[in-house]
Amino acid sequence: EIVMTQSPATLSVSPGERATLSCRASQSVSSNLAWYQQKPGQAPRLLIYGASTRATGIPARFSGSGSGTEFTLTISSLQSEDFAVYYCQQYNNWPLAFGQGTKVEIK
Amino acid sequence: EVQLLESGGGLVQPGGSLRLSCAASGFSFSSHAMSWVRQAPGKGLEWVSTISSSGGSTYYADSVKGRFTISRDNSKNTLLLQMNSLRAEDTAVYYCAKKAIGPAGTCFDPWGQGTLVTVSS
Numbered sequence: 177e178i179v180m181t182q183s184p185a186t187l188s189v190s191p192g193e194r195a196t197l198s199c200r201a202s203q204s205v206s207s208n209l210a211w212y213q214q215k216p217g218q219a220p221r222l223l224i225y226g227a228s229t230r231a232t233g234i235p236a237r238f239s240g241s242g243s244g245t246e247f248t249l250t251i252s253s254l255q256s257e258d259f260a261v262y263y264c265q266q267y268n269n270w271p272l273a274f275g276q277g278t279k280v281e282i283k
Numbered sequence: 284e285v286q287l288l289e290s291g292g293g294l295v296q297p298g299g300s301l302r303l304s305c306a307a308s309g310f311s312f313s314s315h316a317m318s319w320v321r322q323a324p325g326k327g328l329e330w331v332s333t334i335s336s337s338g339g340s341t342y343y344a345d346s347v348k349g350r351f352t353i354s355r356d357n358s359k360n361t362l363l364l365q366m367n368s369l370r371a372e373d374t375a376v377y378y379c380a381k382k383a384i385g386p387a388g389t390c391f392d393p394w395g396q397g398t399l400v401t402v403s404s
Contacts, residue, residue, distance in 0.1 A: 177345075208386070208388050210383075210391075212391075218396075219393075219396055219397060220328065220378075221393070222391060222393070225386045226386055229386075231385075265390055267386065267388035267389045268388065271330060272330040272389060274327060276327045
C-alpha cells in the first residue's frame, strides 16, 4: 500500500505571492499523481492529473511537477479564491490513496 | 453538463445497513468507471471503492472490504453503495465521483456534492 505524505500541513501566504506545496509517495507512482482543491462546504475539484497536466478550465497559475516519489503543486500568484485545502492522490496502484492535505491560508 | 447527485445518507446505528445512490446525468454513464470517496468530519479524503464501466471489476479499500458493495445500473444511470455492518468510523460525507477523462488511471472529475452518513447509537 502506497502512503502519500503532504507538507506542510498549513501554508500561510499573502495574496499575490507564490505557494509551493509538496507531496511525497512512499514508493514510485510514476506520473500517476493528481491534485485537488477543496473549499469549505464544497466537493473537491480536480486541478492537475498526470503530475503536470491541468484539468479543463484550471487557470495557468496552477502548475504541477515531479515524478516517481516527489511532486510539487505551485500556485504562481495566489488569488483570494485559491485559499483552500489541497490534496494529492496517487492512481498508479490499488488501493488509491490521498495525502492528508495542505491548508493554504491567508497570511 | 455532468451532474452527480447522491442520496440515501442518514443516521444509522452501529451494525446497521444503508444504501447510497448516485444519479448521474450529462454524460454517457455506461462508458465511465465510477467511484465513492468519503471524508470524515474535519478530516481528509479517503478512497472507498471503484467500479468499472461495465461493472465487471470492482475495487475496495481494506477498511470497507467485506462490508461494502459497489454496484451500478447502467440502464438507470445510477451508482450504488451498499454498506453493511456499519461502524462509528464510517461516519463521513460520501462523494460519488466520475473517472476523469484524460488519465489512464483513476482520478476523479467531477464529484457530486456528497451525502452525510452518521453511524451512532
